[in-house]
Amino acid sequence: MSETAKSRAAALSHLRRDGLVAGDPIPLPLTMASIFHTPGVETGVDQYGRYDNPTWRAVEHALGHLEDARCVTFPSGMGAISAVFFALLKSGDRVLLPADGYHATRAMAERFLKPFGVVCDTRPTPTFLDGGFNGYRLVFVETPSNPRLDICDLSAIAEAVHGQGGILVVDNTTMTSLGQRPLDFGADIVVSADTKAVNGHSDVLFGHVASRNADIISKVTDWRGMVGGIPGPFEAWLVHRGLETLEVRFDRMCSSAETIAQRLSEHRAVTGLRYPGLKGDPSHNLARVQMERFGFLISFELASEQKAEDFINNCSLMQAATSFGGVHTAAERRSKRGDAVPPGFIRLSVGCEPVEELWKAIEASLEKVSA
Numbered sequence: 608m609s610e611t612a613k614s615r616a617a618a619l620s621h622l623r624r625d626g627l628v629a630g631d632p633i634p635l636p637l638t639m640a641s642i643f644h645t646p647g648v649e650t651g652v653d654q655y656g657r658y659d660n661p662t663w664r665a666v667e668h669a670l671g672h673l674e675d676a677r678c679v680t681f682p683s684g685m686g687a688i689s690a691v692f693f694a695l696l697k698s699g700d701r702v703l704l705p706a707d708g709y710h711a712t713r714a715m716a717e718r719f720l721k722p723f724g725v726v727c728d729t730r731p732t733p734t735f736l737d738g739g740f741n742g743y744r745l746v747f748v749e750t751p752s753n754p755r756l757d758i759c760d761l762s763a764i765a766e767a768v769h770g771q772g773g774i775l776v777v778d779n780t781t782m783t784s785l786g787q788r789p790l791d792f793g794a795d796i797v798v799s800a801d802t803k804a805v806n807g808h809s810d811v812l813f814g815h816v817a818s819r820n821a822d823i824i825s826k827v828t829d830w831r832g833m834v835g836g837i838p839g840p841f842e843a844w845l846v847h848r849g850l851e852t853l854e855v856r857f858d859r860m861c862s863s864a865e866t867i868a869q870r871l872s873e874h875r876a877v878t879g880l881r882y883p884g885l886k887g888d889p890s891h892n893l894a895r896v897q898m899e900r901f902g903f904l905i906s907f908e909l910a911s912e913q914k915a916e917d918f919i920n921n922c923s924l925m926q927a928a929t930s931f932g933g934v935h936t937a938a939e940r941r942s943k944r945g946d947a948v949p950p951g952f953i954r955l956s957v958g959c960e961p962v963e964e965l966w967k968a969i970e971a972s973l974e975k976v977s978a
């Protein structure tokens with residue numbers, strides 16, 4: 608991580624410090640309230656829970672500190688992504704999405720944007736720049752893409768999109784603001800499923816929109832207040848708490864993933880291994896330029912669906928589960944979820960377990976399926 612990223616992470620635990628008076632709790636109090644004391648014609652104070660809540664403000668302040676941008680939070684990653692689409696697009700607009708990114712983003716656009724007259728095209732992540740961006744109001748990328756871990760050039764895309772008068776939205780879920788900083792490369796908006804590594808404990812769904820453009824933030828905030836797709840204060844409180852250990856967890860997960868990817872690359876049962884941190888991976892050179900770390904996701908194939916299932920289910924330090932970014936190492940055969948990948952394709956999310964113990968468990972399970 609760069610020095611600025613480190614100093615941002617260090618300051619995170621002390622954001623409340625300046626506002627404290629003697630006797631205040633150091634940790635964030637949880638405010639569960641739909642109504643607030645509002646005598647007379649008071650403005651500029653909390654009035655009603657669909658518009659504001661002190662616990663949201665605290666988590667938005669913390670996320671905004673890491674993003675170096677304004678943040679608006681949502682009850683899920685898809686809540687954040689749909690807020691961007693519905694608050695900023697109108698009938699007749701064209702949108703470009705990754706053909707190989709998170710499936711629900713494409714499905715939502717197809718089923719709910721299209722009927723409103725928004726034209727939705729898709730393009731594969733590795734060749735995302737090809738064809739240019741003429742006529743696109745909004746271009747959406749996910750890098751590394753989920754689940755194949757291909758990447759695309761953020762600054763080249765931002766420049767080309769802006770040249771055609773469009774806006775660039777980046778789904779930064781797989782990397783978090785500690786691992787990759789799309790706004791610094793020219794993106795207009797970052798969306799993130801904080802359900803994953805940001806919360807990190809697999810007990811909450813949450814999401815956020817980050818932008819340095821005041822007009823975008825105002826439209827997305829307005830959308831949330833009107834539509835009522837608001838985060839619960841308790842979920843916001845849990846994410847705030849998760850954020851306090853994000854740097855430690857993310858650092859451990861990325862370091863372990865580097866070790867494990869290298870060892871998987873030397874294992875005879877493993878094919879099609881992808882990890883941006885591996886020299887020789889198609890994503891590696893660009894990853895070194897635009898990513899602060901190489902992430903905690905690894906993808907690879909075993910010879911069959913059965914071998915992949917057995918590998919996951921027999922590994923003592925691995926959860927068979929969808930999703931990623933939690934403290935527990937987890938893996939899933941992605942064709943099960945409809946991704947266009949071979950039946951033995953596995954997405955592995957490396958967790959916080961001590962790495963040598965984790966590798967021993969992975970190796971033992973691999974040996975069983977490759978005997």
Ligand SMILES: *Cc1c(COP(=O)(O)O)cnc(C)c1O
Binds near residue numbers: 683686709753800801
């Ligand atoms: C999980 C995920 C989402 C959706 O997040 P939810 O919190 O499940 O709505 C969006 N994008 C990516 C890349 C994801 O992995």
